[in-house]
Amino acid sequence: MRTNEEIGVLVEGVLPEVEAFRRDLHAHPELGFEERRTAARVLAELGKLSAFEVQSEVGGTTGVVATIGKNLPGPCLALRADMDALPLTELGMVPHASKTPGKMHACGHDGHTAILVGVARVLQEIRGELEGPVKVIFQPAEEGGGGGRVLRDAGVLREPIVDAVFGLHNMPVPELPEGTLGFRSGPLMAGTASFYVKLRGRGGHAAAPHQCIDPIVVGSEVVQGLQTIVSRSHDPVKALVISVTRFNSGTAQNIIPEEAELSGTIRALEPSVLDFALKAVDKRVQGIASAHGVEAEVRFVRGYPPLLNNETATGLLHRVAAEIGWTERVREVSPVMGGEDFAYYLEDVPGAFWFLGAHPGGSEPVPFCHNPAFDFNDRILFPGITFHVELARRFARLWPQVAVG
Ligand code: NI
DSSP, rough: OOOOHHHHHHHHHHHHHHHHHHHHHHOOOOOOTOOOOHHHHHHHHTTTTTEEEEEEETTTTEEEEEEESSSSSSSEEEEEEEEEOOOOOOOOTTOOOOTTTOOBBBSSSSHHHHHHHHHHHHHHGGGGGGOOOOOEEEOOOOSSSOOOOOOOOTTTTTTTTOOOOEEEEESSSSBBBBOOEOOOOOEOOOOOEEEEEEOBBEEEEEEEEEEOOOOOHHHHHHHHHHHHHHSSOTTTTTTEEEEEEEEEOSTTTEOOOOEEEEEEEEEEHHHHHHHHHHHHHHHHHHHHHTTOEEEEEEEEEEEOOOOEHHHHHHHHHHHHHHHHOOGGGGEEEEOBBSSOOTHHHHHHHHHHEEEEEOOOSSSOOOTTTTTTTTTOOOGGHHHHHHHHHHHHHHHHHHHHHHOOO
């Protein structure tokens, strides 16, 4: 087995090309399920690696999956990267800024994809060391499209059967300086749902409110009423967010309108809390509406499920960090209320998602994900590639130990 230093040299060797690859993706962002150029670039890189068996157009999407050591007897590891960009116009402060107005890699998925390409290149070099298969999954449409669900349902966790899956997200916050590793067992990211409320009152002249049923007044009460679900009806130690983000009604200042429409988002770290919130929102809206004689229609669209890190898999991350002398880089992180479709893989197999610290240091904030001035920090390509390579070459040996113990 190679030493950690020898792995470091191999990673250094691929770094210049991986960085150029990352910047090329950044300049050419593509939205969810449209990552055709990105997938072609990934396929071109994987095509140079003879030890990998490559599959494209997975599940009828732009998804790419490649497996090394398919017939090895040890347990199978999967590593996943997301490839999509966001519908946002980049401010254009870097030389490799987006060439497409309205599209931008504002979440660093260009970096995640580049890291996984780097991992594949190093695994090709050390293929003789592997004792079990390693699958690399390049996934489309994380930003709301649910590409993770599509790929999971297309069977990427089978043939060979994946024993554990891991993924990372860059995290440019002062608490996670570049190169630190943010781990957490249990809930890490929120489950999400959207709600859409339509209130049907009776419109008429604004000077004769007694002849009308005003949906704006009732809607205002709904907004207020929804605030007290979290504060008065819910266990305060269990995270829950209910936000009304849209309220539309009316056409003129002298007309009481017929209808009002509200919508918003619900976020929770536990599936049961999300279920509770959906029922509570429906009940609250219906109760307020019926008290005023307004007809209410409440519709929910479920988003991603909560992302629940497996305890054993999280333990494995700590173990790998310890074996390579990176324990001091590890930070225990708090959950965040954003959603992440890596959660779908974790519904089927054990695994863990983790945050790769990306903040350049100091306490000043830097542009966060989804900001038009965001750019992926290329200095974390090295720790990102290194850690997933170290995980991959240890997995077959360590997983049976931790999974049983
Ligand atoms: Ni993201």
